[in-house]
Amino acid sequence: MKFFSQSFLYDDPWSIVSFAFFLRYPNPYASHVASCDVISRSLSPQGTLITTRLILKHGALPRWAPKGIMKNAESWIIEESEVDPFGRVVRCSTRNLDHVKIMRVEETITLRQTEDHKTIQHTEARFVSGFGWGLTKRIESHGVAKFKAHVHRSREGISVILNLIRQSRMQPMTLGSPGLMTTDKSFTEVTRVEHGEKKADNDEIQARSPVQQTGGAWTKITSWLRSG
């Protein structure tokens, strides 16, 4: 078994980071996510929100992996989360449902509000391979190495979403203005999600008409995405 753990501090308040965390698929850094579904969701008697999501991820096998080890490099992931808006905590735990004999990866993320109203993210992951054939350690080490790269990318993905939320809250009346659209990198990146490989052209964005100003940040973000 291998273990990985890391903490990261966001400057943004907990409610925004948590919102971004739940909105994180799709983003330009998560192109390996093929589908994401909510399969159950309920409010507990204590008022916390409990969600189970089923996610399909594409992956790539390392070159040294034995042929025929997996039919395809897809993996079903289950994600269970609990949001406590009073205690200002999100707990989220994910693990793979299939290929568990090759390797089982369990990841736990907590997002907590700090005393100075920032947000601390703590990530823990365990890697257990039951593969044998002298490959167990190699598979586990490969898992950790891939995961380290993934942690960075997944944070980049959340930052993209955070930027969008921040802007929608800070500049609600100037949403259609050229200044906002053309100078911000994150907008361009997110646009790319909806357009596949096509790069968003600044002029094109500038030409778009301002969108309606109703509802919260979520409504604004969706109207931005749709306006493409």
Place this chain on the structure above:
Amino acid sequence: MAHSLSEACTPLKSEYDSCFNAWFEGYLEPAVSTTPEQRTKFSNQKAAEYEEKCGKIWEKYRSCVQKAVKDKQLDALLDQARQENPLKEPPNDSSTNKASSS
């Protein structure tokens, strides 16, 4: 938004996600000073609001996904995962040992 595991459910998922996200944004920000009574009141209000706004589309989306999960024979995998429920287990639990020795 990310696609559903079944293309047939994707439009329902988009509609549901939009509804949920609009609700969720408010859910994350209860009033700062909260007595236990105020918490209960907030929770009940939000639960009623969710049901009223997103209840119908959730039922449609859920039954679509449930069918897709059965069709793809993912239900056995899910049942197994449900029984283990990692959120309620301490970090060094027996399920890991089971998985590694199987």
